[in-house]
Amino acid sequence: MEPFIRHTGIAAPLDQADVNTDMIFPQRFLRRPRSSNLAECCFHSVRHRPDGSLDPAFILNRPPYDRASVLVAGRNFGSGSSREHAPWTLYDFGFRALLSPLFADIFKNNCLNNGIVPATLPEADIRRCLAAASDPRTAEFTVDLEACEVRNAAVGTLRFEIADADRRRLLQGIDEIDETLGRLPQIERHEQEARASAPWNHARSGGN
Amino acid sequence: MPEPRTLYAKIWDAHVVETLPDGRALLAVDRHLLHDGVAIYAFEALRAKGRGVRRPDLTLAVADHVVPTGPRTGAIPYEDDDARRMVEQIEAGTREAGITAFSVGDRRQGIVHVVGPEQGFVLPGTVTVCGDSHTSTHGAFGAYAFGIGITEVGHVLATQTIKQQKSKAMRVSLRGPRARGTTAKDLVLALMQHVGIAGGTGHVVEYQGSAVDELSMEERMTLCNMSIELGARAGLVAPDETTFAYLKGRPMAPSGALWDQALAAWRELRSDPDAVFDREVELDATKLAPHVTWGTNPGQAAPITAAVPDPAAIADPAARAGIARAIDYMGLAAGQKLSEVKIDHVFIGSCTNGRIEDLRSAVEVIRNRRVAPGVTAWVVPGSGSVKAQAEAEGLDEFFRAAGFDWREPGCSMCLAMNGERLQPGQRSASTSNRNFEGRQGRDARTHLMSPAMAAAAAITGRLTDVRDLL
Numbered sequence: 001m002e003p004f005i006r007h008t009g010i011a012a013p014l015d016q017a018d019v020n021t022d023m024i025f026p027q028r029f030l031r032r033p034r035s036s037n038l039a040e041c042c043f044h045s046v047r048h049r050p051d052g053s054l055d056p057a058f059i060l061n062r063p064p065y066d067r068a069s070v071l072v073a074g075r076n077f078g079s080g081s082s083r084e085h086a087p088w089t090l091y092d093f094g095f096r097a098l099l100s101p102l103f104a105d106i107f108k109n110n111c112l113n114n115g116i117v118p119a120t121l122p123e124a125d126i127r128r129c130l131a132a133a134s135d136p137r138t139a140e141f142t143v144d145l146e147a148c149e150v151r152n153a154a155v156g157t158l159r160f161e162i163a164d165a166d167r168r169r170l171l172q173g174i175d176e177i178d179e180t181l182g183r184l185p186q187i188e189r190h191e192q193e194a195r196a197s198a199p200w201n202h203a204r205s206g207g208n
Numbered sequence: 209m210p211e212p213r214t215l216y217a218k219i220w221d222a223h224v225v226e227t228l229p230d231g232r233a234l235l236a237v238d239r240h241l242l243h244d245g246v247a248i249y250a251f252e253a254l255r256a257k258g259r260g261v262r263r264p265d266l267t268l269a270v271a272d273h274v275v276p277t278g279p280r281t282g283a284i285p286y287e288d289d290d291a292r293r294m295v296e297q298i299e300a301g302t303r304e305a306g307i308t309a310f311s312v313g314d315r316r317q318g319i320v321h322v323v324g325p326e327q328g329f330v331l332p333g334t335v336t337v338c339g340d341s342h343t344s345t346h347g348a349f350g351a352y353a354f355g356i357g358i359t360e361v362g363h364v365l366a367t368q369t370i371k372q373q374k375s376k377a378m379r380v381s382l383r384g385p386r387a388r389g390t391t392a393k394d395l396v397l398a399l400m401q402h403v404g405i406a407g408g409t410g411h412v413v414e415y416q417g418s419a420v421d422e423l424s425m426e427e428r429m430t431l432c433n434m435s436i437e438l439g440a441r442a443g444l445v446a447p448d449e450t451t452f453a454y455l456k457g458r459p460m461a462p463s464g465a466l467w468d469q470a471l472a473a474w475r476e477l478r479s480d481p482d483a484v485f486d487r488e489v490e491l492d493a494t495k496l497a498p499h500v501t502w503g504t505n506p507g508q509a510a511p512i513t514a515a516v517p518d519p520a521a522i523a524d525p526a527a528r529a530g531i532a533r534a535i536d537y538m539g540l541a542a543g544q545k546l547s548e549v550k551i552d553h554v555f556i557g558s559c560t561n562g563r564i565e566d567l568r569s570a571v572e573v574i575r576n577r578r579v580a581p582g583v584t585a586w587v588v589p590g591s592g593s594v595k596a597q598a599e600a601e602g603l604d605e606f607f608r609a610a611g612f613d614w615r616e617p618g619c620s621m622c623l624a625m626n627g628e629r630l631q632p633g634q635r636s637a638s639t640s641n642r643n644f645e646g647r648q649g650r651d652a653r654t655h656l657m658s659p660a661m662a663a664a665a666a667i668t669g670r671l672t673d674v675r676d677l678l
């Protein structure tokens with residue numbers, strides 16, 4: 001995973017609460033391989049009209065937001081499923097940072113595993129960011145993970161919240177599996193103790 | 209005196225391999241469930257790095273998400289080659305790794321959250337994970353069970369651990385006995401309406417109270433299943449005699465001396481009386497009416513006796529806009545009585561309500577009645593075992609006689625990922641868990657409810673108070 005330090009780009013305002021993963025990545029695309037470019041699936045149902053053409057009323061279809069890399073969203077962004085396709089499609093579309101007053105748990109984790117910054121800001125700050133992003137002249141945002149700051153010409157500098165563990169992970173771009181495999185001796189020791197204290201969890205019967 | 213702890217904290221503490229420098233914990237995983245919707249991606253990622261599966265004995269795999277649920281004689285008519293590949297790859301990957309898998313053709317195949325419990329694979333006090341948000345279902349057994357992403361599935365396969373930040377603890381107290389004609393689904397829909405779809409975010413919920421004590425395991429699974437709809441990471445019910453009676457004798461549950469030993473430990477698994485929860489919610493289940501959803505998230509639920517809300521009466525502009533959008537998508541009118549909403553399709557199934565008791569409760573309603581003209585009604589059993597049990601009890605005959613389509617097990621129209629979907633504008637009475645826009649097909653409209661309520665809707669052709677048919 002690529003480390004994330006800071007990023008500057010166009011922010012798209014999506015002033016809607018409870019945007020769920022089905023909306024971000026409709027299930028009819030769930031069978032697509034990761035190796036394919038998933039950008040076109042992003043918000044597919046709301047981005048297109050019933051005849052299949054792009055709906056100019058949807059924010060991501062209008063310049064400069066068609067090349068947005070920051071998303072300013074309402075509360076409870078990413079609720080619903082664990083599908084990692086949601087952060088994948090956002091990443092393929094170009095998004096590197098998301099700003100919201102609240103992220104759904106599993107979605108947030110999936111973002112962290114894909115190098116996307118889920119930055120939490122108070123509702124009032126999000127409202128200001130939405131306003132700034134809505135004007136193409138002030139839609140450029142910088143998300144600085146080192147400083148935990150969002151910077152923008154219209155709103156100035158705002159602090160965002162991110163758990164220290166999450167921040168470090170993104171800054172370093174660590175491969176979590178490699179890191180854990182380095183702890184194999186501890187894992188094995190724990191497993192041995194568990195075998196002694198709860199042997200039934202390690203002696204599954206039946207099955208084949 | 210040791211500090212009083214919640215059940216969640218006890219399970220957590222027992223599974224911490226170590227605390228990581230960044231403050232998270234590395235947790236040991238006891239049980240991992242794998243399904244066809246994620247396996248192909250996870251195995252690919254492992255292969256790309258030349259990694260193996262560390263504890264194949266602790267994973268159980270099933271095909272459910274992309275499997276068609278029409279007749280299974282002859283070649284399976286997959287939606288497309290990608291779907292076929294997903295099933296082929298879960299079969300190949302599990303064979304290679306030595307993981308037990310129930311794929312199409314195995315009579316135990318079915319929805320991951322139905323199969324895991326009925327096989328006795330998920331046990332009290334375990335950390336149980338699956339690349340699916342409704343893993344919260346297994347909390348019904350007093351397991352700490354939560355959904356993970358695909359990258360994390362790879363992490364679990366390679367290491368049998370997961371890294372996690374501890375959540376806050378929330379207690380939901382449900383006072384019973386619950387009212388006549390209501391089910392666990394009505395409890396959870398009422399709760400959704402009460403706390404909202406982000407009310408549990410950042411929390412692990414423990415359900416307590418007399419209304420919970422009296423629930424069967426199937427009902428507890430329905431309750432815990434939809435914890436994720438509250439935004440919660442997991443939902444838990446402390447194990448009790450109901451739990452133990454359900455588990456005893458299941459194929460993958462411990463037996464003999466190991467059972468006795470397990471039972472002694474499981475009896476200790478509960479929150480200490482003085483344990484402190486970060487948040488408390490109470491709900492009186494004694495006066496509940498059956499619930500249905502009218503909107504496009506599960507929190508947009510109401511008693512069947514109510515009407516579609518009027519956005520104009522909502523003060524907060526953002527909330528007003530959200531409700532107006534939902535009503536518009538659903539093709540409803542403000543003030544319209546819910547019991548007058550006509551439906552096209554009935555779907556009884558899913559990991560929320562595709563278990564044997566769910567089918568029995570639907571039969572209670574449809575017995576000696578006919579599905580209303582113009583309504584298509586489906587029963588998709590949660591697993592092959594549920595299907596076999598239902599057929600042994602003759603439930604399928606009642607469904608068929610009433611005009612229901614009796615199908616093979618899978619997720620089917622809960623997610624419409626296998627090609628089985630509604631047409632644009634069609635309206636369904638569904639026992640699944642999500643009514644998001646497009647969930648059951650593009651521009652399709654979903655009303656969530658209990659199996660008995662869905663059965664009642666099938667008979668009358670509109671959303672119906674099941675109490676009128678009992």
Ligand code: SF4
Nearest residue numbers: 342558559619622623
């Ligand atoms: S039945 Fe629905 S919610 Fe349950 S696992 Fe399948 S798709 Fe997911």
